[in-house]
Amino acid sequence: MPLTTGEFATIKSIKDRLPGPPDPNQVWIGDDAAILTLPGGGWLLLAADTVVGGVHADLTLTSMADLGWKAMAACISDIAAMGGEAGYALVTVAGPPGTDLDGLYDGLAEAAQEYACPIVGGDLANARALVVTVAVTGTCDGPPVRRSGARPGDLLWVTGPLGRSAAGLRLLRSGVMGAGRDGPEAESLIAAHARPRARLAAGGAARRAGATAMIDISDGLAADIGHVADMSGVGFRLTEVPIAQGASRDDAVGGGEDFELVFAVPPGSAVPEAFAGLDQLICIGEVTSDPGERILAGRTLDPLGWEHRW
Amino acid sequence: MPLTTGEFATIKSIKDRLPGPPDPNQVWIGDDAAILTLPGGGWLLLAADTVVGGVHADLTLTSMADLGWKAMAACISDIAAMGGEAGYALVTVAGPPGTDLDGLYDGLAEAAQEYACPIVGGDLANARALVVTVAVTGTCDGPPVRRSGARPGDLLWVTGPLGRSAAGLRLLRSGVMGAGRDGPEAESLIAAHARPRARLAAGGAARRAGATAMIDISDGLAADIGHVADMSGVGFRLTEVPIAQGASRDDAVGGGEDFELVFAVPPGSAVPEAFAGLDQLICIGEVTSDPGERILAGRTLDPLGWEHRW
Numbered sequence: 157m158p159l160t161t162g163e164f165a166t167i168k169s170i171k172d173r174l175p176g177p178p179d180p181n182q183v184w185i186g187d188d189a190a191i192l193t194l195p196g197g198g199w200l201l202l203a204a205d206t207v208v209g210g211v212h213a214d215l216t217l218t219s220m221a222d223l224g225w226k227a228m229a230a231c232i233s234d235i236a237a238m239g240g241e242a243g244y245a246l247v248t249v250a251g252p253p254g255t256d257l258d259g260l261y262d263g264l265a266e267a268a269q270e271y272a273c274p275i276v277g278g279d280l281a282n283a284r285a286l287v288v289t290v291a292v293t294g295t296c297d298g299p300p301v302r303r304s305g306a307r308p309g310d311l312l313w314v315t316g317p318l319g320r321s322a323a324g325l326r327l328l329r330s331g332v333m334g335a336g337r338d339g340p341e342a343e344s345l346i347a348a349h350a351r352p353r354a355r356l357a358a359g360g361a362a363r364r365a366g367a368t369a370m371i372d373i374s375d376g377l378a379a380d381i382g383h384v385a386d387m388s389g390v391g392f393r394l395t396e397v398p399i400a401q402g403a404s405r406d407d408a409v410g411g412g413e414d415f416e417l418v419f420a421v422p423p424g425s426a427v428p429e430a431f432a433g434l435d436q437l438i439c440i441g442e443v444t445s446d447p448g449e450r451i452l453a454g455r456t457l458d459p460l461g462w463e464h465r466w
Numbered sequence: 467m468p469l470t471t472g473e474f475a476t477i478k479s480i481k482d483r484l485p486g487p488p489d490p491n492q493v494w495i496g497d498d499a500a501i502l503t504l505p506g507g508g509w510l511l512l513a514a515d516t517v518v519g520g521v522h523a524d525l526t527l528t529s530m531a532d533l534g535w536k537a538m539a540a541c542i543s544d545i546a547a548m549g550g551e552a553g554y555a556l557v558t559v560a561g562p563p564g565t566d567l568d569g570l571y572d573g574l575a576e577a578a579q580e581y582a583c584p585i586v587g588g589d590l591a592n593a594r595a596l597v598v599t600v601a602v603t604g605t606c607d608g609p610p611v612r613r614s615g616a617r618p619g620d621l622l623w624v625t626g627p628l629g630r631s632a633a634g635l636r637l638l639r640s641g642v643m644g645a646g647r648d649g650p651e652a653e654s655l656i657a658a659h660a661r662p663r664a665r666l667a668a669g670g671a672a673r674r675a676g677a678t679a680m681i682d683i684s685d686g687l688a689a690d691i692g693h694v695a696d697m698s699g700v701g702f703r704l705t706e707v708p709i710a711q712g713a714s715r716d717d718a719v720g721g722g723e724d725f726e727l728v729f730a731v732p733p734g735s736a737v738p739e740a741f742a743g744l745d746q747l748i749c750i751g752e753v754t755s756d757p758g759e760r761i762l763a764g765r766t767l768d769p770l771g772w773e774h775r776w
Contacts, residue, residue: 170567170571184584198505206589278495279516281597
């Protein structure tokens, strides 16, 4: 592959170089989490996520505890996006001497407790940059929901309004204490950025409600719903993007790390009922048969999502 | 914990901050791999290892393919040290744009194939330093071998002579092409450094032969056998360290990354027979009852192993 390539093309190139699963019930590279089958029956999910200081998180705006929380929540969100339950976590920290491991592990441990996903091991190493990698296992009491199962006519739902994390980051970056950062709305947006939530309960409910495809919004709605369309060989028509209070439309369409889930279900499924009391579920459009159709509010969508460069 | 602390003290501090397993059949932090029990019965092993460019590997002396191999083999070695079989791997790469991912994944894929441990997922991220993290699962058809089970009177065995990796690194660092690097011995030592082997078969054989404790030599014999003694609450008396051809005594005692296994078995166990044809098994001493006794060739052993600083 060329020396400098987009992340998604690079992942595809790596996937093409490596052997794929011999068992069609398994999914290896290319979904939120790998789907494996256990010898004794049942499903094992595996996912890994890395948070890099200065890349995923501005260390002048993010506490080490928040960084730890985010690393754990981002990885558990991959299990949520399969409709699974979290199992166990391995945490690996590479960083310079003097790294505030106490703070980092405070946040990691809080998220581990919140999502009942205990930290059972990992590794520590010195490095010039701070790199926190979390790997988690998950289980599923039925077939996990892949990205690839969306069918024309399915309705698309999102587990809440979008753009809160991006708006919170803007508030933090503005550096203005007082006006604009005060009040419950600002605090809530900043918290959405600092302590994103993994939607484990919502993902499980979507799976039980018959979801045909699901993904978590980590790169932005435009990019992530595009992944579902690519993997499913379908298009989509979104009526509008639900914009969180205090967020802009760009925050909602292009901002990542809300970790809300988007999923497809056949029309007529009892989706709102399955979510009663869980989340603010919103129907945002439908799946169409033309893989080239990527429409938001009548206009073709630009995939604005975040990619690392290689 | 203080800002700059040794790695082993830091791991202990982290372990003390986190909850431990409610089930005595499980082991979380503190062994080569975590031991988990599956709902349907059976054992799940989890381990993670990080290789940092410029710290674990001098990138002017190590090819990216060798770095990939080493990252995978080091992690699978943790499964070998429990007497398990490798399952699946997640690979996470953080690095600068322009990183030779083709070369890196060549080495990762070769090791994945060698140890039947396919790469099923992971993550890619940009970072100023190259950090390759591998997490693997493992299974075990009987209770995995912990570090903590050595008993006074047990014999200590090692799966081969030591110091080959350290000697190979010295040859590479000497930078002298020609004399000293030529010939099969030099090539073999350099290969031992560049492409260390995970002793999966030997670990399984040791477990089936009744091993009471086991560890892989990644930090050096002195440090690693010290971990077994610490966890088992015992001491040890080693007659001599087996020195590989071309290696020095310091290479053998203090050098890490040979990934040979050291294990304890009750006297009278049929150990050599269990290993017939597998490895060059050597009895190096015995377990004693005094936890303060750490003797090599009649002298108290200095723990020379490698630690990262925090």
